[in-house]
Amino acid sequence: MQQTRSVEIGTGLFVLLGMSALFFLTTQTTGGDSFSAAETYTVEASFENIGSLKSRAPVAMSGVTIGRVTKVSFDAETLEARVRFEIDSQYSQIPDDSDASILTSGLLGSQYIGLQAGGSDTYLEEGSEVYFTQSAIVLENLIGKFLVNAGSGGDE
Amino acid sequence: MRALLRDIYSTSHEFVRTFGAFQLFFLRLLQHSPRMLLRRPGLVVKQIYNAGALSLVIIMVCGFFVGGVLGLQGYANLARFNAEDSVGTVVALALIKELGPVITALLFAGRAGTALSSEIGLMKATDQLSAMEMMAVNPVRRVLVPRFLGGVVAMPLLVAIFTCIGLFGANVVSVNLLSVDVGAFWQQMQLSVAMDDIREGIFKSIVFGVVASVLAVWEGYNAIPTAEGVGRATTRTVVITAISVLILDFMITAVML
Numbered sequence: 374m375q376q377t378r379s380v381e382i383g384t385g386l387f388v389l390l391g392m393s394a395l396f397f398l399t400t401q402t403t404g405g406d407s408f409s410a411a412e413t414y415t416v417e418a419s420f421e422n423i424g425s426l427k428s429r430a431p432v433a434m435s436g437v438t439i440g441r442v443t444k445v446s447f448d449a450e451t452l453e454a455r456v457r458f459e460i461d462s463q464y465s466q467i468p469d470d471s472d473a474s475i476l477t478s479g480l481l482g483s484q485y486i487g488l489q490a491g492g493s494d495t496y497l498e499e500g501s502e503v504y505f506t507q508s509a510i511v512l513e514n515l516i517g518k519f520l521v522n523a524g525s526g527g528d529e
Numbered sequence: 530m531r532a533l534l535r536d537i538y539s540t541s542h543e544f545v546r547t548f549g550a551f552q553l554f555f556l557r558l559l560q561h562s563p564r565m566l567l568r569r570p571g572l573v574v575k576q577i578y579n580a581g582a583l584s585l586v587i588i589m590v591c592g593f594f595v596g597g598v599l600g601l602q603g604y605a606n607l608a609r610f611n612a613e614d615s616v617g618t619v620v621a622l623a624l625i626k627e628l629g630p631v632i633t634a635l636l637f638a639g640r641a642g643t644a645l646s647s648e649i650g651l652m653k654a655t656d657q658l659s660a661m662e663m664m665a666v667n668p669v670r671r672v673l674v675p676r677f678l679g680g681v682v683a684m685p686l687l688v689a690i691f692t693c694i695g696l697f698g699a700n701v702v703s704v705n706l707l708s709v710d711v712g713a714f715w716q717q718m719q720l721s722v723a724m725d726d727i728r729e730g731i732f733k734s735i736v737f738g739v740v741a742s743v744l745a746v747w748e749g750y751n752a753i754p755t756a757e758g759v760g761r762a763t764t765r766t767v768v769i770t771a772i773s774v775l776i777l778d779f780m781i782t783a784v785m786l
Contacts, residue, residue, distance in 0.1 A: 380574070380575055380578045381574065381578075383582040384574050384575075384577050384578040384581070384582055386582065387577070387581045387582035387585060387683070387686065388577070388581075388682075388686060391685070391686025391687065391689050391690055392686070394692070394693040395685075395686070395689040395731075397693050398625065398692060398730075399724070401715075401719075402621050402719060402727070403719060403723060403726075403727060478720070483720065483721075
């Protein structure tokens with residue numbers, strides 16, 4: 374009897390330990406699905422260059438994730454990238470003249486869309502468009518500009 | 530020449546026969562599993578204890594040091610590119626997707642698999658299994674199924690524990706000893722580990738648990754009932770489990786990528 378009890382206790386402890394390890398793995402090592410809203414509204418924006426923005430990338434305002442990119446496509450008429458993203462419906466008071474820029478989290482981190490609030494009285498809603506956008510900073514272009522500036526500066 | 534051909538024929542014939550017998554054996558185990566699980570859960574719990582709780586020490590110690598060495602290697606090699614902050618990502622992905630399931634399966638085969646097959650082999654050598662049959666107790670159901678189920682339940686839990694301890698070991702080595710920033714370690718990890726990666730690890734651990742347990746039980750049940758036969762069955766358990774786990778790991782990874 375005593376022996377069965379200790380076996381049961383050992384098994385119970387083992388299973389609890391295993392379960393908590395699983396729980397730790399699923400909650401602490403991933404941060405991927407931090408955004409999960411029941412109701413969202415979809416907004417679109419055109420970018421000249423999206424860098425390496427992927428769908429499922431976060432959409433953040435003041436650094437807080439409020440949405441997620443759902444689709445990245447290329448518009449053959451305007452020759453620009455079309456990005457569709459959804460925003461949690463509880464944030465329904467984002468001015469429609471807000472601007473969207475593609476930023477990078479950390480030096481080598483992944484890219485995300487940062488929204489900067491505008492001053493308009495009308496708000497973004499389902500299907501509206503963000504007109505003010507800023508492209509991703511592509512490192513090669515940046516270096517190119519720097520070299521051109523350095524070159525022209527040296528001439529004077 | 531003819532003798533050689535005959536040899537090849539009989540060897541491959543024997544191989545196919547064994548493989549088929551193994552499939553049927555596996556199906557028999559599965560067929561009896563739900564009933565045993567519902568009717569005699571006590572037996573299964575006992576085997577979870579044997580296969581899981583008693584393997585904890587080896588799993589935890591090995592997990593700690595595997596994580597630690599990943600931290601060391603990750604740090605030393607990423608430092609060449611000034612990317613020490615990514616050490617958390619490297620360690621976590623390696624542990625969750627590959628090393629956790631694979632090394633745990635190998636350790637499991639060495640610790641629990643051998644115990645299972647030698648136990649069952651000895652039961653066979655000392656005619657305990659035949660005695661059960663005489664008493665109209667089905668040894669497959671009474672002896673093999675609970676051991677199989679115990680291994681199947683224990684393995685994913687062991688993998689999760691191994692992976693967590695490994696992360697902890699990597700944290701100790703790279704954060705506490707090598708001065709990687711603790712925030713960078715965990716945040717880079719959380720940024721790049723997706724739910725799919727964890728799902729892949731769990732899927733692998735379940736598959737390996739089934740494979741390792743069924744092979745251990747099979748080898749024990751088919752051991753030649755002598756001292757030498759039991760010893761050989763124990764060795765074969767480790768060898769065959771290691772081979773099948775590594776091959777399956779390659780195939781699962783290839784399919785899931």
